[in-house]
Amino acid sequence: MGIAEMIETIVKIGFIIGLTIGFFAPMLAWVERKQSAVMQDRIGANRADFFGFTVIGLLHSLADAIKLIFKEDFIPRGAERALHTLAPVIAVIPSLIAFAVIPFGGKYTLWGHEVNLVIADLDVGVLYVFAISSLATYGVVIAGWASNNNWSLLGGLRASAQMFSYEVAMGLTVIGLIMFYQSLSMVDIVAKQDNFFHWGIIWHWPAFVLFLACAVAENKRVPFDAPEAEAELVAGYFTEYSGMKFVMFWTAEFIEMVTIAGLCVALFFGGHHVPFITDAELAGGFSFLGPNVSNLVAMLIGVGVFIFKLVALLILQMTIRWTMPRFRYDQIMKLGWKMILPLSLTWIFIVGVGILTGVMPSP
Amino acid sequence: MFAVAVGIAGTMIGLSEFLGPRHVFREKMEPFECGENPIVSPKQRFSVRFYLVAMLFIVFDIEAVFLFPWAVIFQSLGLFGFVEMMIFILLLAAGLVYVWKKGALEWE
Numbered sequence: 367m368g369i370a371e372m373i374e375t376i377v378k379i380g381f382i383i384g385l386t387i388g389f390f391a392p393m394l395a396w397v398e399r400k401q402s403a404v405m406q407d408r409i410g411a412n413r414a415d416f417f418g419f420t421v422i423g424l425l426h427s428l429a430d431a432i433k434l435i436f437k438e439d440f441i442p443r444g445a446e447r448a449l450h451t452l453a454p455v456i457a458v459i460p461s462l463i464a465f466a467v468i469p470f471g472g473k474y475t476l477w478g479h480e481v482n483l484v485i486a487d488l489d490v491g492v493l494y495v496f497a498i499s500s501l502a503t504y505g506v507v508i509a510g511w512a513s514n515n516n517w518s519l520l521g522g523l524r525a526s527a528q529m530f531s532y533e534v535a536m537g538l539t540v541i542g543l544i545m546f547y548q549s550l551s552m553v554d555i556v557a558k559q560d561n562f563f564h565w566g567i568i569w570h571w572p573a574f575v576l577f578l579a580c581a582v583a584e585n586k587r588v589p590f591d592a593p594e595a596e597a598e599l600v601a602g603y604f605t606e607y608s609g610m611k612f613v614m615f616w617t618a619e620f621i622e623m624v625t626i627a628g629l630c631v632a633l634f635f636g637g638h639h640v641p642f643i644t645d646a647e648l649a650g651g652f653s654f655l656g657p658n659v660s661n662l663v664a665m666l667i668g669v670g671v672f673i674f675k676l677v678a679l680l681i682l683q684m685t686i687r688w689t690m691p692r693f694r695y696d697q698i699m700k701l702g703w704k705m706i707l708p709l710s711l712t713w714i715f716i717v718g719v720g721i722l723t724g725v726m727p728s729p
Numbered sequence: 730m731f732a733v734a735v736g737i738a739g740t741m742i743g744l745s746e747f748l749g750p751r752h753v754f755r756e757k758m759e760p761f762e763c764g765e766n767p768i769v770s771p772k773q774r775f776s777v778r779f780y781l782v783a784m785l786f787i788v789f790d791i792e793a794v795f796l797f798p799w800a801v802i803f804q805s806l807g808l809f810g811f812v813e814m815m816i817f818i819l820l821l822a823a824g825l826v827y828v829w830k831k832g833a834l835e836w837e
Contacts, residue, residue: 462734530786
């Protein structure tokens with residue numbers, strides 16, 4: 367690996383880490399409060415101020431971070447100390463590294479150097495995401511077990527059964543998409559969506575609905591938040607966590623939301639592509655700036671479009687969170703095993719027939 | 730990427746370890762149970778259903794693992810590969826129907 371590639375990789379990692387943990391995690395914390403306030407006709411987060419400026423409640427995220435850093439790190443009596451500390455680490459790491467295979471732009475040639483806007487262009491990108499996201503289950507289960515608390519244990523158990531169930535269904539919902547694009551590489555899948563009519567959402571919108579439901583369940587957010595149902599289990603598996611360890615679970619949840627949105631954009635919404643315009647046409651539109659600058663402009667537009675789609679899907683997830691009541695636990699398991707699983711198997715059959723009869727033109 | 734993620738997680742643990750106050754007294758260190766003294770230990774038996782779900786998960790996850798490579802080369806396999814895989818899925822669907830009828834998916 368040359369110096370140029372190394373610098374490129376470091377810049378890309380910095381960009382993604384900055385985007386997820388530095389920008390989206392605090393912003394989502396703010397959106398979660400502000401959107402709920404707007405939707406429930408309240409005024410909402412507006413108290414934290416800096417010399418009298420409240421900046422529509424944006425400072426609350428900062429104030430929370432400072433407050434929680436200086437909070438006591440509580441470990442209850444009888445808890446497994448090592449596992450109790452390890453659990454939030456195991457929860458937060460998969461959420462951060464899952465984003466590595468999601469392309470946030472295309473391939474561009476800048477001053478003779480080819481830039482591929484994805485941290486790791488794996489041939490098995492889709493499998494990598496599923497593998498990594500299943501690791502998050504360990505953090506939750508260990509947290510539930512190590513706390514020596516009945517609420518935590520019940521939360522951890524519920525979480526494990528729920529995440530197992532929806533992981534299966536989530537894997538099966540994207541099979542149809544892979545049959546369609548004939549690739550497991552995220553970069554290939556995005557590259558094949560340069561034509562608007564090849565976007566996953568056009569033919570595979572039932573898969574998208576199922577996938578989003580599974581992904582939200584996998585992330586344990588409302589309406590699937592039975593593992594941390596505050597009315598039944600106090601806070602579920604992180605009842606006994608405080609300070610930064612609590613923040614880690616909570617950050618992991620928000621970053622997983624961003625990862626889910628990124629996955630949906632890459633698989634169903636054409637990644638960085640603008641509808642009806644290919645990358646070459648986009649760069650060609652700025653050809654009066656010279657080949658390098660026009661590629662740079664096309665790259666920036668591509669990243670901007672990706673982030674725009676990401677934000678749209680995050681708002682969709684937030685709206686789901688504040689519109690739905692929580693499902694009962696037996697309803698969650700019923701939905702996973704008796705509805706989404708058979709439906710996704712049926713969808714594989716439909717896609718197979720569609721491709722073989724030529725009704726569904728594969729790119 | 731992994732190193733950066735571990736670094737961030739480590740920093741967060743470290744920050745709370747060193748910056749937080751620490752006041753230890755017996756009543757506070759009890760596991761939280763809405764103010765009551767814990768009367769049952771959480772380290773006891775729990776419902777076997779969770780175990781059943783884990784077993785079902787393994788069966789269907791392995792099915793999904795077989796489906797992934799098949800899906801990639803599905804178009805070059807053509808009709809033959811499709812029929813073969815549908816038979817495989819039907820066999821597993823029969824298994825799903827069986828556990829469904831047996832009531833393993835019921836939560837009351």
